[in-house]
Amino acid sequence: MSLALLRTTYNVAGVQVRGMATLKDIETRLKSVKNIKKITSSMKMVSAAKFTRSEKALKPARVYGNGATTLYDKNELPAGSDKIYVAISSDRGLCGVYILV
Numbered sequence: 460m461s462l463a464l465l466r467t468t469y470n471v472a473g474v475q476v477r478g479m480a481t482l483k484d485i486e487t488r489l490k491s492v493k494n495i496k497k498i499t500s501s502m503k504m505v506s507a508a509k510f511t512r513s514e515k516a517l518k519p520a521r522v523y524g525n526g527a528t529t530l531y532d533k534n535e536l537p538a539g540s541d542k543i544y545v546a547i548s549s550d551r552g553l554c555g556v557y558i559l560v
């Protein structure tokens with residue numbers, strides 16, 4: 460038997476006595492559990508929609524991430540070298556404004 464179905468009451472002396480829950484208590488508990496289930500389901504749907512939107516926004520940016528990863532993987536420097544590579548890119552157009560040699 461679940462403790463949630465037991466109701467706490469007090470007798471005349473003020474001593475705590477547990478008794479069985481009434482039908483009304485059980486119905487109220489079931490109703491609240493159903494409401495919590497509905498709220499949780501709604502929260503899951505909102506979360507799924509936000510996740511899908513974020514995934515769609517991320518998809519075009521993956522190309523730039525893959526390009527940068529390829530650049531850094533191919534250009535390994537020997538140990539003790541004083542050179543570094545910094546990749547700078549633009550999401551629109553050409554990168555002529557970045558050439559500052």
